[in-house]
Amino acid sequence: MNWLSAAVAALVVPLVFQFFRRSQRRCVASLRERxxxxxxxxxxxxxxxxxxxxxxxxxxxxxxxxxxxxxxxxxxxxxxxxxxxxxxxxxxxxxxxxxxxxxxxxxxxxxxxxxxxxxxxxxxxxxxxxxxxxxxxxxxxxxxxxxxxxxxxxxxxxxxxxxxFDFYSIATERQVIVNRMWSLGETAYDYDQIETIEVEHRARRGNGAVGSVPIWSIRFRDGTSWVSQRGFLEVDPEVLDVHRAFVETIAEQARQPVQVKFVRARQEEAPGTSQ
Structure with missing residues (x-):
């Protein structure tokens, strides 16, 4: 329904803007009279x-x-x-x-x-x-x-x-407790409910250098998963260290190996080269 949201926004935003402009003009005109x-x-x-x-x-x-x-x-x-x-x-x-x-x-x-x-x-x-x-x-x-x-x-x-404020993950000696962003309440998983533990290294190439950004994920037997932070903060060393320690602790407690995957590097386009 993204197209519907975009259509509604395209109609509503200009109307609100015009209403606001007219309201401002009436306010200024009223003050100019006084x-x-x-x-x-x-x-x-x-x-x-x-x-x-x-x-x-x-x-x-x-x-x-x-x-x-x-x-x-x-x-x-x-x-x-x-x-x-x-x-x-x-x-x-x-x-x-x-x-x-x-x-x-x-x-x-x-x-x-x-x-x-x-x-x-x-x-x-x-x-x-x-x-x-x-x-x-x-x-x-x-x-x-x-x-x-x-x-x-x-x-x-x-x-x-x-x-x-209700968004966190905890690894204990007995289970993994996940409180997801858009959920109400925690979900606890015993370590034997973990199906796979993976780290995906996303290689990036730019200015002649190649770097790797790890994304950790834990998949549970009920089909749900925990995935480390994505977005522009994913390369923050402090964030990476927290996620790495969290996943390594879970892998140790669950006695499961961390499966490693690699994604090929993509060439970052230099400014002005895109069509």
Whole structure:
């Protein structure tokens, strides 16, 4: 049903965008009837240079710091939330990519909130008039934009967090406990339920060098499987070490060999060579 989702998005997104643009225009037109931009310019124009300087020198670094801090906090919180099983040997926490969107949302909200609070402290009773001046000057109400975008990005972020905090794998002395990303609750497998343990080395060739990216997988007798993280974080040495230790521990406990597969290298196209 991907074509249906794409068709709905192609129809809905432009309509929402047009509705938002008209809403912004009505808001600006209404303010222009009540406020004189020239008077506001004379009163607050000298603050503009400080506004730009603050955004460049403080806003961008603080936003990056807020996003990074939120990301580190969420990944730490996910690790802390993993159940403490008495005979645990190895643990694989949630894929860190799960927390990137929630971290971006929380970091941006934090940075915007701090910026607005700072200007409110500086301008005090003139804060609302200053914000109106910004709307008339730029033709857009940033607070309205945030209110529109917040539900659109916050809902997916909350869903990701809800499942991400309940996403982990544990190898114990007796069994493998898997709590998959989009599942509710754990699934425990005894070691005699393991059918195969494999590592697939995906060779990649680029700039004259050949590298190998291992992908580990464990297949159980009920047809389900556990697969190590894929995507752009799959080459992270820390992630690879965690997965390698996890699978080697399971292979030792299950007394099964790790079957090795190789996928031929593919030549990475240089920029500008594709048709």
């Amino acid at each position: 406020y004189d931009l020239a008077n506001l310019e004379a009163k607050y124009g000298h603050y503009r240079k400080w506004d730009v300087a603050t955004a460049l020198l403080l806003g961008l670094p603080l936003t990056g710091l807020a996003v990074f801090g939120s990301y580190k906090f969420l990944t730490w919180l996910a690790r802390v939330g993993i159940p403490d099983v008495s005979d645990t040997l190895r643990v694989v926490p949630a894929d860190r990519i799960v927390f990137m969107l929630p971290a971006a949302v929380s970091g941006l909200l934090l940075s915007f909130g701090l910026a607005w609070c700072a200007w409110r402290l500086v301008l005090r009773q003139n804060y609302e008039e200053w914000m109106i001046y910004g709307i008339l000057k730029q033709g857009i109400d940033h607070r309205r934009v945030v209110r529109w975008l917040l539900p659109a990005v916050a809902l997916p972020a909350i869903v990701l967090l809800s499942f991400g």
